[in-house]
Amino acid sequence: AQKVTQAQTEISVVEKEDVTLDCVYETRDTTYYLFWYKQPPSGELVFLIRRNSFDEQNEISGRYSWNFQKSTSSFNFTITASQVVDSAVYFCALSGWGSSNTGKLIFGQGTTLQVKP
Amino acid sequence: ETGVTQSPTHLIKTRGQQVTLRCSSQSGHNTVSWYQQALGQGPQFIFQYYREEENGRGNFPPRFSGLQFPNYSSELNVNALELDDSALYLCASRLAGGRNEQFFGPGTRLTVL
Numbered sequence: 504a505q506k507v508t509q510a511q512t513e514i515s516v517v518e519k520e521d522v523t524l525d526c527v528y529e530t531r532d533t534t535y536y537l538f539w540y541k542q543p544p545s546g547e548l549v550f551l552i553r554r555n556s557f558d559e560q561n562e563i564s565g566r567y568s569w570n571f572q573k574s575t576s577s578f579n580f581t582i583t584a585s586q587v588v589d590s591a592v593y594f595c596a597l598s599g600w601g602s603s604n605t606g607k608l609i610f611g612q613g614t615t616l617q618v619k620p
Numbered sequence: 621e622t623g624v625t626q627s628p629t630h631l632i633k634t635r636g637q638q639v640t641l642r643c644s645s646q647s648g649h650n651t652v653s654w655y656q657q658a659l660g661q662g663p664q665f666i667f668q669y670y671r672e673e674e675n676g677r678g679n680f681p682p683r684f685s686g687l688q689f690p691n692y693s694s695e696l697n698v699n700a701l702e703l704d705d706s707a708l709y710l711c712a713s714r715l716a717g718g719r720n721e722q723f724f725g726p727g728t729r730l731t732v733l
Contacts, residue, residue, distance in 0.1 A: 548724035594662055606653045607676050610662030
């Protein structure tokens with residue numbers, strides 16, 4: 504069975520601190536996709552990144568970076584120099600490969616990030 | 621703005637009633653998925669439609685059903701509403717065979733009394 508675990512329920516930091524959100528996944532598939540989404544109070548899920556299972560290169564986008572380690576089944580997300588606008592719920596998600604599987608996202612429970620001024 | 625719209629924004633129903641939620645996909649997207657997000661939880665996959673046919677289903681009973689239309693808009697229907705159906709319902713569209721990036725709408729908040 505596929506499963507995504509985000510062990511951190513809530514994290515609170517002060518602005519400009521770095522913060523890492525953890526994500527651990529389980530799957531028997533050899534090929535799969537991993538995602539991060541942001542959900543602000545408005546409710547809409549905002550796509551942040553997609554990573555496929557055969558690309559373990561870390562990725563950086565501005566203040567955001569992602570560390571994918573297949574050996575530990577982890578896909579962690581780091582925000583550098585956090586800002587108040589980063590306050591939201593962040594979800595890690597997993598999907599299978601192939602047309603009928605890629606639309607089915609398995610989400611973690613989410614991590615609520617609060618950035619205080 | 622993802623280009624995915626949902627209606628209505630909020631809805632209140634009573635137990636046993638039926639409800640229809642609507643989603644308009646992003647232009648050019650031929651696949652839509654529906655998710656249920658209970659308060660404080662991650663979204664759970666309900667089902668997916670591709671070219672007007674159901675193409676994958678999560679662990680939801682048959683009283684959850686859907687439709688996708690030729691213009692790729694879609695509906696989620698829930699019969700015999702139960703209190704536990706109270707949730708945020710999200711639809712997401714994507715282009716099958718594309719980059720597999722799902723774009724979510726703002727959701728419909730359903731409250732069952």
